[in-house]
Amino acid sequence: MRTLLLLLSIFIQSTMLVEAAKTTSNIENIDLNIRDHELAVTFLGLTEGEATLIQGSSGENILVNAGGKETDAELEGWLNLYDVKEISKLILTKNEQELSDKQINRLITKFSIKEIITTRELSAHISKKLNLTNKPTVISWEQGTKEKILPEVTAVVQFIGNEPNEGMDFTLDFFNHRIFLMTSFTQRAEETLLKKNLENINVFKIPNYAAEDSLSEKLIQYLNPQISILFPPEAEQPDPDILIDLHETWSEIYSTKKHGTVTIKFTDSNYEVITIPIEEEE
Template sequence: MRPMWNIFLLGLLLINFGILQPEYPTDVEKIDLQLDEEEIAFTFLDLPNGECTIIQTSEGENILINTGSPESEDELLHYLKIYGIDEISDLIITSPDSEYTGNLKYLVENIAIDNLILPNSMSDAKLGKETDWWGKGTKSEPVKDLKVLVLNEDYSKKKHLGMDLLLEYNDTYLLYMTSADKEVENRLIRQHDLSFVNIIKVGDFGNDTGTSKKFLNACDPQTAILFHKETTYGKSMVLERLKETWLDLYQTSQKGNITIKMKNGYYHVFTLTLDTFQQMS
């Protein structure tokens, strides 16, 4: 007997996602997020190790933030197929660590990418493709109404630093943290009003060197997204701090792919496990 939770989730997904059935049995089924005009979707992928976020617009534009670890290549390519991504308008990397760049070279060589965006800390990267370099204070609008501000750009594997972004789409704010460092967090609190943040992507997979109680209180998000890494120091303590803030916590390792659809200052969260997708297909 199928668990009731799966039945509820399946019904929810059938309402909100269109599943395009394959014309031939060998084709890969695709997920149509059925975006309304002026609606945008952020999908945080459930990878075995590392992080990748897909941003899709109603105009058919696709943005990727990071590429997962090398061990996640098969899963990443599978997800790109089922979400119908064969061209990327912008590929943004927030850290040179392998959990973020593991499949960068493959994507550059095998998928059409209009713009490759790397942090200044990766200035020695040689990928054979023209690159835009982002540093602290860089502002961009990669697609209509999606505004990106680089809050911090630095790198230290030892100190768990990377490029931290504030993304805003029609008054919905996503704080995309890569760093897990209390000094960085304190500086961001001093330099920016973050009290309007709606969603936070937790830095460095929940490493306890960051995501402090003080930082969470300053941001006061309603929703948190946490990617999976095979080993993360102090993750349980970060989870405890997140739960104490009474926000809605979504972990890819538990919920599968997490999609947030935004429009007109509102957002909705949907989850999709690979098992559920296979049932729907």
């Protein structure tokens, strides 16, 4: 069954490939036509940092992280492309502040963000730096937090830490699908995750751009992901040992540097992969 699902996913990916230029200005708006019992998770192809867009059938948009310090224009371009006019929740998973206060305030204003969800360490800092009249609510999640964030979508915080290279790691449960968005890359985090019920993850967002020693072979085999997503920075290459370990689990690997923006659209029983590749400049 697993092999059949992998082959089906490869076939769908090849038939759903979308041609695009490097800038979003050359692409028509994307209508994912999300219906009842459907979910779309999009890993945005920014030149720096990470940003993941979650969209449900209610029309609500949730953004997980918001790219790097120089990617605000890129991020807004992609959000406009996906017809995002408002963001109900911004989830920030890293304790280290990647965005400037100016960027966060601009994002809140432009997309009418109602709620910011983050770690306890970062929530206090953000609350102090918001200089808006209509400030969003700032909430800190704890390890074990379980919240329904969209119709039929539940977020579960699997690990949260305050040591260097730690942050918030959480899963999204949608029918029988599990999406794992991992940020931490410490031995302590891995030891905690190995005790969780995390076998057979459908989609795995790898932490720290899959840089050297970010992820152990043991955890990769335990998660056994069908699809793995990399957000590699421009100047670095992922650890080849991590890629080998992923290949050995028969995981399909998508890199935003190589494949561009990656959307995975889920129904209650299946999923399809849509990529918007980056066209190399001549």
